[in-house]
Amino acid sequence: MSKTPHDEERVFQEEDFEYQRPEWGHKQFKRMVWKTRWKFFLNAGGALFLVFMVYHIYVSSLHIYFDQSAVRNDFMRSIISVVEMHGDGLRVEKKINVQPFEVTPFLTQKANLKIYRHVGSWEVITGEIQAELSITGKFTYTITNTGAYMNGNNPGPFYLPYSLVGGKSDHNDSEESSSLKRLGKIDDGHVAEMSLSLKNLASPDQLMQLLSDYDVAVTAMPIYSGEFTEPSVSYSRAGMFDYNIPHLSLKPLYEFNDNGARWFNYFVSDDAGQMKEQVQAMLSDLEWMSNHLEYSGAELDKQRLAYLKKNGVQVYGAVVTGPVRELEKLTKVPEFQHFQLNRVEIWNWD
Template sequence: MINRMTWRTRVKQIINALLAALMVFFIYAVYYSAVSLYHDKSGLNDKFLRSVMTMVEFHESGLMVDKRGSSLVEVTPFLTQKKTLKVYRDVGEWQVIVGELHAKKGIWGDLTYSIHEAGPYLNRDERNPFVLHSALIDDGKIKDSQHPNDAMDQLGKLEDGNVAELFFSLRTLRSPEEVLELLSDYDVKATNMAVYAGELKEFKLGNYSASGPDYVIPHLTLRPRILFGDHHSLSAWHTFFSLDAGITDDVQHLITDVEWMTNNIKYSGVDDDKQRLAYLKKNGVQVYGATVTGPVRELEKLKERPEFREFRLGRIEVWNWS
């Protein structure tokens, strides 16, 4: 009799525990569904994606974020937003995947990301290929040799049926429109430009490297404009700059987007970007380097331009050019 009562008590306890577990699971499922639905319908996920695209494309020297993928964002029970996206570079007319982006925004609003590059080579840094000469900061004149030959020697050994990505720096600060004018005689397309915004002159940076008079610094990147609609939804984007269509809108979008970024995102380096923004509003947008892509024979011709220096060769692909 006692054993039977003990057995019934245990069964009852097990059933109660199972019911409690089911209730907790049901409450959790309802809570998680409500959280996910709210983030999706309120535009918070679109704002998160816009924040990620803006931060990465302005700070990563020409890396672009895949915009054709899924817009779904993972939201954890602790209200952390997460997203994994492909990053690519334009080589010829192909978007070549070069890595994977992992972005996260915590409950307190801090946005962080990391990029795992799928580089084909060991010990080769492709993250910042542009060089800022100290003379550009001091309004002086560059006296070094015009064209180091490494990249041009490499281009000369490539067969005609290839396209490539080429980086170059400038001997003077120039407007983006002037750079496109210099490139207009060649069958190449410009994909992004390195913006000078007062670094090392108006304000000091926490991290940069120097080799003699040349500096490699964190910088803002001028990209072809990206348009967002209501509630931060992505509506349209451009792949290349076009002199015919004008670059004024791209420049204006840089100012507008940096202003939006510094006002709406909490991230490491926001104070530097606020100083960059103030400099650009006062002095206008000037660049000291650009990335172009096109047939290797056309890229090779850029050595004719004395304004271009410090050529660096990027990705190479088989012919894919209209």
């Protein structure tokens, strides 16, 4: 059978194709592989660099935003309000501009701050606090105590007036007697911090009036918030003795404003107008923190706030500091009971 012109053309094209097919050598193949690898590495490196730059810009933007005074003040207000209002004379350091604040990529603010107590005129460091505030408003903190002693030297508890716990108390006064004995043996060249309870509820002004004749300063007052009158507000009994309960504390004024903050270390005994301002500031802080923050006890604090708005603020004790002889005089005042000696320091009283 003879070939047609079409068949001859097809054979020619196939033979021509086979003739032009390249034959790869070993070196050429390796060169192609490495070229592909380098291209992949360069692309991956470029992508990583881009991610790094985006992350750096993101983190820098976060710090620029969270370093603004308004944002930082809200975080500090969260720490101070929750910690100090639930403590007994405990204070958080307040030098905002020099504190080690940080923010995580997930928008959680963190701070590591010193905590201290007023003993005489000194601010005595007693530990550190690690606080976190998430973008959702969840506030958590832990306190690490760095006291000078392995045991003891913790602030004494406050005990409710007998009238609120069903009459006569069965309080065991062995620890109180120990405190009074130690107080009597300390010489005049020392100052100390002491907790005392009232036999009856009193307004903050009434308590300050009782203390006005003595050379002492008041750093905190436990507030009665209806724990024994409101069924939904829980309380607990301390061992087999008297009733002492978790409570809010009235503390000297700490106020934030556009220009920074102002605060007082002690209550002023002869200024009724300032005491009214202290009480109002405490209620405002309590309302702000219980509505804006999610923390352990926030729901209970809302109930406490409702009680205080309805019934007013009454206290049943105080944390006082001053010369030991002045503190000793307070143990003879009929309206006071349950004295607990706390920190003692050498003389530093102005």
